[in-house]
Amino acid sequence: MIPYSTQLIEEDDIAAVTEVLKSSHLTQGAKVEEFEEAIAGYVGARYCIVFNSATSALHAAYDACGIGHGDEIITTPISFVATSNMAIALGAKPIFCDIKNDGNIDENFIEALITPRTKAIVPVDFAGKPVAIKVLNSIAKKHGLKVIEDASHALGSSINGEKIGSFADMTVFSFHAIKPITTGEGGAVVTDNEEFARALRLFRSHGIIKKQLWNSDMVSLGYNFRMTEFAAALGLSQLKKLNRFIDIRESIGHYYDERFQGHNLFSTIPIDSSEQSARHLYPLLLSPALHCVKEDIFSELQTRGLGVQVHYKPIYQNSFYKELYGEMRLSNTEYFYRSELSIPCHQKMTMENAAHVADTLLEVIEKYAYRGCSF
Ligand SMILES: *Cc1c(COP(=O)(O)O)cnc(C)c1O
Numbered sequence: 456m457i458p459y460s461t462q463l464i465e466e467d468d469i470a471a472v473t474e475v476l477k478s479s480h481l482t483q484g485a486k487v488e489e490f491e492e493a494i495a496g497y498v499g500a501r502y503c504i505v506f507n508s509a510t511s512a513l514h515a516a517y518d519a520c521g522i523g524h525g526d527e528i529i530t531t532p533i534s535f536v537a538t539s540n541m542a543i544a545l546g547a548k549p550i551f552c553d554i555k556n557d558g559n560i561d562e563n564f565i566e567a568l569i570t571p572r573t574k575a576i577v578p579v580d581f582a583g584k585p586v587a588i589k590v591l592n593s594i595a596k597k598h599g600l601k602v603i604e605d606a607s608h609a610l611g612s613s614i615n616g617e618k619i620g621s622f623a624d625m626t627v628f629s630f631h632a633i634k635p636i637t638t639g640e641g642g643a644v645v646t647d648n649e650e651f652a653r654a655l656r657l658f659r660s661h662g663i664i665k666k667q668l669w670n671s672d673m674v675s676l677g678y679n680f681r682m683t684e685f686a687a688a689l690g691l692s693q694l695k696k697l698n699r700f701i702d703i704r705e706s707i708g709h710y711y712d713e714r715f716q717g718h719n720l721f722s723t724i725p726i727d728s729s730e731q732s733a734r735h736l737y738p739l740l741l742s743p744a745l746h747c748v749k750e751d752i753f754s755e756l757q758t759r760g761l762g763v764q765v766h767y768k769p770i771y772q773n774s775f776y777k778e779l780y781g782e783m784r785l786s787n788t789e790y791f792y793r794s795e796l797s798i799p800c801h802q803k804m805t806m807e808n809a810a811h812v813a814d815t816l817l818e819v820i821e822k823y824a825y826r827g828c829s830f
Contacts, residue, residue, distance in 0.1 A: 457799040458762035460633040471692040475685040490687035498620025500645035502652035509629030509642030511680035513541040519654035530577040531560040532769040553785040575601040580609035583733035588622040608735035610635040636693035638686035700802040704734035737800035747828035
């Protein structure tokens, strides 16, 4: 099976982890700080605070800008549930905004959703393709909101050479196993704001500040959302490879773009020439003529060894959300969900693998096309 995404762990990654395992500090040592400095330097942000997951990082980021009971965030339904879950965890309500045909939040619909309770806009760089962050920032500024960018797919993505992580008030990255680089589980928030950085560190570690000698003081409610030293060592080692990983995913992406160009049964998502995508996912959009056979196409691709996936079931369609907020439907989101299929694209693949994926996909698509769907 060629999965849609996977990690690449090499000997030097293993050596970096082993070295820490043999050292005096498994947690709360120097590696975490070194990793934080490296991430901040890479994306061009002043502060980086790492966490044991992007989920905890989101939780901390929402808390740091004061999101709490009765507040609202405006976010996208085409994301992993953690994006909106962590706002709910603080008593806030996610307001879902419809998306564009690239899977990113539609900035044109945001202002209509702003209420006196809105605290933040939370976009997701879907598949690694940058959101319209400058427009989002100016809407936020006009209305006194914060922008918290969930860039879990987008470490290494950039706009005119400037990395994602240098634009929003806070930007969140994930180091889950199959994200652009990995620490096993892990996440980070980057920010230029010193107050946020301080709040994020407190939230990560019990709200405790050190005073003198044995004396410490717990000044706010916090958790244990810390990253281990060996995870940070893996992250440091992986970060050195990020540009190589992106180059490989980019070559595969370009190859697919060319193979699939002009196909009448599905389309791909173009990346603007001024932008770079980390290519965490390679999404296809099936045309309506294939929507009714999508399950068959998915199953056959799986049977034939392609670990395809669909990103994402709209968050509001989950039972938990339906029970909380009732049924809702956003038309572009629904259409995107019916169309989307992510095919394998990762740094462990060769160009031969990519050719095999493209050949198999084209064969299977054409096999099911004859049935057609009425729409
Ligand atoms: C993976 C992911 C998360 C959660 O990341 P974890 O590190 O697994 O907690 C959040 N948002 C998006 C968009 C993701 O893809």
